[in-house]
Amino acid sequence: MTDITIIGTGNMGSALAKRAAAAGRSLQILNRTPEKAAELAGELGSGVISGGLAEPALGDIVIVALYYGPAQEVITRLRGSLTGKTVIDISNPINTDTFDSLVVEPGTSAAEELAKLAPEATFVKAFNTTFAGTLSAGSADGKPLDVFIASDSQEARKQVADFVRAAGLRPLEVGGLHHARELEGFQLLVMALQANPAYESFNWGTALKILD
Template sequence: MNITIFGKGNMSQAIQGNFEASGSKINVVTRENDAALGDIVVLAVPYPAVDDIIARYGEQLAGKIVIDITNPLNFETFDELIVPADGSAAQEIQAKLPNSTLVKGFNTNFASTLATGKVADAAQTTVLLASDSADAKAKIAEALTGSSLNIVDTGALKRARELESIGFLQLTLAAGETINWNGGFSLHK
């Protein structure tokens, strides 16, 4: 499968490694380079950078599965989300990209847990996906089949609100040194 990742940070690299482990072809897009977009597009950038990507690539994103990994934190105070309490960044992005299929995912993971496939060097890393498209979630799970990740379908895109709250909690706990950056959440059946 052809995957495009916007961003070049730790999360981008960790996500790239997991898709590559499954045999996908990866194309990384940054401000310095442009490229054709793949079947699945990952927004591995801070939430404030998403609008610029939409402005530049909105038409090219039509018909694509777009994975939003953002956590819409107030980076000045680090004590609140900057989206309405009854919504999510993912829902706002979906409204701006009505011809794309949006999936919330990877936002409850740290780069180290994605790179190693383990939470706290013990439990398998779980990636939570929310979308109104069961087909899109299935395609992402298929594209990650060769990775060491546990993929869990959490339901409709409206569940992104809870995923963003979990991501926010996890980030504030790590920033406050309550948990390590290799810690986090894992689900077991």
């Protein structure tokens, strides 16, 4: 039995794998290049399994730690093995030429579009406002990172919130999957600020937080 499958071994995939291991969850790492998945699995310690994209996703939760474009492709390809699973989309569908708009239309979101590609899975938007560096650390300014969670399934939101809490982070459930629109939209602004030389202290290592 595997708790969590992470697809992708980039900065975000690695950071999420580290958090999942910290949470004591059993892990499967998948990547287009199986050697990269094996390498990350090896770093995480014994018991972490790995493979390429021909392997079925085994985790109850499947985190697609990919950019929006590759996420579309991989979800379409793995659709069969996603049935009944909770799939987390972390993507930010930013127009990276301008950092001024999204590549999805108003009135939808990357998460909602991805969900259409695998209707037998339960989609959750989460981790799109956490940068890899701070996520890997797990905290910012001595406080647990905030992880915003949107899904039409209350059960899936709770399942992801439990994982987030176990990983030492603070889950904030914001409602239905359509709220991915606001999560992706705001992160566009946060990312544009990182890319803006006027904000020198922002270098892709900030944390969006609701201070209380």
